Amino acid sequence: MARTIDTAAQQIRTASPAALLRRRIFGHYGLLFGIVVLATIVLIAAFAPLLTAHDPYTQDLLARMKPPFWMAGSDPDHLLGTDHLGRDYLARLLYGARISLAIGVIAALISGLIGTAMGVAAGYFGGRVDLVVTFLINVRLAMPVVLVALAVVAILDGSLQVVIMVLGLLLWDRFAVVMRSSVLQVRDLEYVNAAKAIGCSVPRVILSEIMPNVVNNLIVVATLEMAHAILLEAALSFLGLGVQPPTPSWGLMISEGKQMLLFEPWLIAIPGVALFVLVLAINLLGDGLRDVSAPENKG
Amino acid sequence: MTDPILSVRRLTIDIPLAQGTMHAVRGIDFDLKRGETLCIVGESGSGKSLTSLAVMGLLSGKLRRSADRLEFAGIDLMRQKPRTMRSLRGDRMAMIFQEPMTSLNPAYTIGDQLAEAYLLHRRASRVEALARAVELLGKVGITAAESRLSQYPHQLSGGLRQRVMIAMALMCEPELIIADEPTTALDVTIQAQILRLLADLQREMNMAMILVTHDLGIVARIADKVAVMYAGEVVEQGTAREIFDNPRHPYTRGLLRCIPVPGKTKPGEHLGSIPGIVPSLVGVVEGCAFRGRCDVAAPSCADPIPEQKEGAEHAWRCIHGQAEEGAPA
Amino acid sequence: MLAFALKRLGLAVLVTLTVSLLSFSLLFMSGDPASAIAGENAGAADIEAIRTLYGFDRPFLVQYADWLFSALRGDFGQSYYFKLPVSELIADRLSVTMLLGVCGISFALLTAVPLGVAAAMRPNSFIDRTALFLSVMGQAMPSFWFGLVLIVIFSIRLGWLPPSGTAGWQNFVMPTIVLGYYAMPAIMRLTRAGMLEVLGADYIRTARAKGASEWRVMFKHALRNAVVPVVSLAAVQMGFMLGGSIVVESIFALHGAGYLAWESIGRNDLPTVQALILIFSMFYIVFTFLSDLANAWLDPRIRVG
Numbered sequence: 001m002a003r004t005i006d007t008a009a010q011q012i013r014t015a016s017p018a019a020l021l022r023r024r025i026f027g028h029y030g031l032l033f034g035i036v037v038l039a040t041i042v043l044i045a046a047f048a049p050l051l052t053a054h055d056p057y058t059q060d061l062l063a064r065m066k067p068p069f070w071m072a073g074s075d076p077d078h079l080l081g082t083d084h085l086g087r088d089y090l091a092r093l094l095y096g097a098r099i100s101l102a103i104g105v106i107a108a109l110i111s112g113l114i115g116t117a118m119g120v121a122a123g124y125f126g127g128r129v130d131l132v133v134t135f136l137i138n139v140r141l142a143m144p145v146v147l148v149a150l151a152v153v154a155i156l157d158g159s160l161q162v163v164i165m166v167l168g169l170l171l172w173d174r175f176a177v178v179m180r181s182s183v184l185q186v187r188d189l190e191y192v193n194a195a196k197a198i199g200c201s202v203p204r205v206i207l208s209e210i211m212p213n214v215v216n217n218l219i220v221v222a223t224l225e226m227a228h229a230i231l232l233e234a235a236l237s238f239l240g241l242g243v244q245p246p247t248p249s250w251g252l253m254i255s256e257g258k259q260m261l262l263f264e265p266w267l268i269a270i271p272g273v274a275l276f277v278l279v280l281a282i283n284l285l286g287d288g289l290r291d292v293s294a295p296e297n298k299g
Numbered sequence: 300m301t302d303p304i305l306s307v308r309r310l311t312i313d314i315p316l317a318q319g320t321m322h323a324v325r326g327i328d329f330d331l332k333r334g335e336t337l338c339i340v341g342e343s344g345s346g347k348s349l350t351s352l353a354v355m356g357l358l359s360g361k362l363r364r365s366a367d368r369l370e371f372a373g374i375d376l377m378r379q380k381p382r383t384m385r386s387l388r389g390d391r392m393a394m395i396f397q398e399p400m401t402s403l404n405p406a407y408t409i410g411d412q413l414a415e416a417y418l419l420h421r422r423a424s425r426v427e428a429l430a431r432a433v434e435l436l437g438k439v440g441i442t443a444a445e446s447r448l449s450q451y452p453h454q455l456s457g458g459l460r461q462r463v464m465i466a467m468a469l470m471c472e473p474e475l476i477i478a479d480e481p482t483t484a485l486d487v488t489i490q491a492q493i494l495r496l497l498a499d500l501q502r503e504m505n506m507a508m509i510l511v512t513h514d515l516g517i518v519a520r521i522a523d524k525v526a527v528m529y530a531g532e533v534v535e536q537g538t539a540r541e542i543f544d545n546p547r548h549p550y551t552r553g554l555l556r557c558i559p560v561p562g563k564t565k566p567g568e569h570l571g572s573i574p575g576i577v578p579s580l581v582g583v584v585e586g587c588a589f590r591g592r593c594d595v596a597a598p599s600c601a602d603p604i605p606e607q608k609e610g611a612e613h614a615w616r617c618i619h620g621q622a623e624e625g626a627p628a
Numbered sequence: 629m630l631a632f633a634l635k636r637l638g639l640a641v642l643v644t645l646t647v648s649l650l651s652f653s654l655l656f657m658s659g660d661p662a663s664a665i666a667g668e669n670a671g672a673a674d675i676e677a678i679r680t681l682y683g684f685d686r687p688f689l690v691q692y693a694d695w696l697f698s699a700l701r702g703d704f705g706q707s708y709y710f711k712l713p714v715s716e717l718i719a720d721r722l723s724v725t726m727l728l729g730v731c732g733i734s735f736a737l738l739t740a741v742p743l744g745v746a747a748a749m750r751p752n753s754f755i756d757r758t759a760l761f762l763s764v765m766g767q768a769m770p771s772f773w774f775g776l777v778l779i780v781i782f783s784i785r786l787g788w789l790p791p792s793g794t795a796g797w798q799n800f801v802m803p804t805i806v807l808g809y810y811a812m813p814a815i816m817r818l819t820r821a822g823m824l825e826v827l828g829a830d831y832i833r834t835a836r837a838k839g840a841s842e843w844r845v846m847f848k849h850a851l852r853n854a855v856v857p858v859v860s861l862a863a864v865q866m867g868f869m870l871g872g873s874i875v876v877e878s879i880f881a882l883h884g885a886g887y888l889a890w891e892s893i894g895r896n897d898l899p900t901v902q903a904l905i906l907i908f909s910m911f912y913i914v915f916t917f918l919s920d921l922a923n924a925w926l927d928p929r930i931r932v933g
Contacts, residue, residue, distance in 0.1 A: 030764075135639075135643070138643045139643050139647055139650075141916075142647050142867075142913050143647055143650070143651075143905065143909055144870075144874075144905065144909065145871065146871060146875060147904065147908060148905060150874070150889075150890070151893050151901050151905065152654070152657065154896070155657050155896075156657070234773075235771070235772055235875050238875075239772075239875065239890060241890075241893060241894070251772075258776060261776060261779065261780065262784055265780045265784070268777075269777075272770065272773040272776070272777070275770055275773065276769055276770070279767075279768040279769075279770070280765075283764065283767055284764070
């Protein structure tokens with residue numbers, strides 16, 4: 001029955017692969033939303049100084065806790081109000097995007113390098129290498145990420161660099177798992193064996209025959225881990241043991257706003273929504289890329 | 300003359316696709332009496348499996364079925380509620396599928412699955428159902444039947460699993476059994492055993508049987524009647540003798556040329572083949588679907604094709620046949 | 629089956645040992661633990677005395693072996709802050725965290741599995757889209773922020789639930805939801821994908837051909853096969869959730885082991901932190917081990933082999 005439908009579909013499938021890909025991308029609203037929102041946030045982070053006249057660190061104790069524009073008594077000079085130290089909330093939010101993006105990108109890069117190296121080695125060489133890598137993955141998974149990250153950051157005294165390094169060194173597990181299984185799938189394909197047979201060196205086989213075929217999965221994992229790193233940094237900073245004040249980290253802003261939860265819930269609503277939208281956009285981008293590159297695995 | 304147990308008129312199955320409607324089965328007719336075996340032959344995608352699923356009421360939700368008549372033992376299957384269809388399925392009509400390796404649930408024992416087929420339709424205890432299962436496992440030639448009950452599907456070979464599937468279909472002594480290419484997934488030696496078993500059981504239990512296959516060798520051995528399907532239509536049907544000795548439709552003739560005949564086909568000689576591919580069934584299909592591959596096609600083949608008849612059973616859809624008897628050999 | 633279980637057990641023990649080594653070495657990451665205990669005003673002699681008292685002058689591996697064997701007997705040393713045995717400190721708190729974990733995973737399973745099944749039964753229907761929406765939201769929402777939002781709604785605005793504390797069952801409602809919602813998306817997606825795959829299987833058609841009702845097809849024939857990976861995911865998630873309880877417990881000031889971990893990190897109370905890291909890891913290891921066993925038992929191809 002399925003066969004009947006397949007033959008029919010095949011008979012009609014005349015569009016070129018490029019056209020099909022274009023149609024899939026533009027037909028995928030989640031992916032489009034992810035791309036547009038993420039691009040907007042990147043632009044905001046890049047041009048933050050042009051978008052606000054305020055400095056995110058300047059305190060103004062006379063203008064503390066000004067409400068945002070939709071509430072009574074707001075100050076047109078501070079569109080999103082001011083925090084408990086009188087700092088402009090919009091400026092902190094805009095500059096905070098830089099922190100979150102930097103953490104997401106760099107942590108994903110570090111963990112991506114570690115995890116990909118391990119996963120590719122395990123998948124390609126198999127045998128003992130695979131055993132060792134699999135064991136390391138198991139050990140890593142067994143360690144409670146938040147707890148270990150908190151402890152290490154606290155011991156090394158939290159700074160942005162330390163947080164990024166710790167997250168980068170902790171989040172490589174999914175890269176390793178996915179790369180290992182992707183490489184296993186393509187390792188014994190004809191063209192890989194052909195490359196080996198004509199005497200290509202191991203790095204060459206890996207770089208030019210294997211990597212191009214697993215790079216789709218790598219990108220998808222990278223986006224998801226980026227989101228993961230951003231959420232973790234926010235959680236660490238929220239717990240007071242991540243990025244330290246007065247850095248305008250969104251997690252830290254929520255943590256500071258928590259003191260005023262009873263009276264000024266907007267203080268946590270604004271950075272929370274920002275964090276949510278950023279992570280949502282990255283996740284939708286990742287899910288969308290997966291659907292578009294391998295629609296048969298949708299689900 | 301007894302009334303047919305299954306009577307089908309103008310059965311049509313449409314598949315809605317993004318590109319348009321695919322007319323997978325286009326108005327087919329056949330009758331089947333108790334104790335008869337009807338073989339439906341045709342290549343992949345000709346609609347033979349869909350036809351058997353349509354009779355069972357097992358088409359997936361998106362497929363649209365319509366018919367002027369679809370009667371089983373006097374019951375109009377087109378007008379039955381899902382609940383009534385369920386009570387018929389597995390009890391009075393049963394089906395055996397193509398893939399014995401995947402058609403049994405891996406999570407339950409053979410005994411569980413056989414007993415379930417019985418308990419769904421009969422008021423009986425589990426012990427009685429299991430006793431019935433042992434009886435049928437014996438009937439399908441499985442030795443040490445009791446010990447099989449507690450085994451899981453993965454512990455059985457393909458041939459054994461297909462025997463279990465047959466036993467499961469026969470648990471409630473159905474009046475109609477539909478076997479959809481029951482042997483394609485099996486080794487050649489096992490194929491013969493399973494077919495002989497099916498044919499014997501069909502005779503013994505006096506069931507009506509529909510056997511869907513693309514293997515004409517099988518048809519020659521066990522069919523009473525044959526329906527040849529091409530691109531969603533029955534292009535020719537009749538008794539097995541009529542089809543084999545006196546095929547009228549060019550497609551049937553082409554198919555028959557593809558089987559080697561021991562003693563007649565010389566070693567090294569080319570077997571026949573039918574050039575070309577099956578046309579798309581999406582959108583409007585007019586005239587004879589075979590005309591693109593037919594070596595006796597004429598301009599009038601693009602018009603609606605009348606059904607021609609000879610005797611009580613033999614019928615075919617082709618402008619040729621009557622006049623040019625035996626012409627293109 | 630036995631060989632399989634023994635192999636898994638061996639792996640679990642090895643992983644535990646490695647994690648214990650890592651968490652023990654945490655103590656030395658900060659530099660000299662003796663001066664950390666002595667505090668900033670201590671003289672060189674005091675530090676030396678503490679070094680000898682705690683045995684920091686011995687080789688690293690000797691100290692590790694000593695700590696490990698004590699830990700095996702349930703002795704994790706003295707808390708720097710409370711000057712009490714760490715094991716006593718933790719014992720009280722663990723039951724709260726375990727209760728929270730059980731509530732959280734139950735909440736996740738009870739919402740995610742039915743939603744996943746319903747979504748798979750009618751792909752692209754309203755319920756499928758709602759389930760997808762909830763899971764996408766759940767994956768993007770920071771759990772600590774979700775917790776704060778719940779506090780604003782249910783404690784401050786409506787006044788239904790206490791915002792913090794460990795007094796009664798009311799204190800567990802919001803933490804359960806936050807923790808469960810964190811695990812829900814993965815479970816729901818896996819249930820849906822598993823059900824969709826299984827519903828296309830030949831044996832489902834066989835069940836229908838037997839005359840089984842839709843209900844029976846879904847729950848006896850399909851779910852039984854789709855649930856196998858869900859069980860192992862739930863066990864893994866349970867391990868993750870206990871590790872993640874630190875965030876939830878600190879939002880709601882729920883005095884469990886996660887809260888203790890947070891406090892201890894803030895107080896630089898390393899023996900307590902070490903013990904908690906090891907214990908949370910062991911939860912994960914035990915749960916994955918159990919899930920491997922459950923998996924093998926649920927799948928007759930492994931069980932009867």
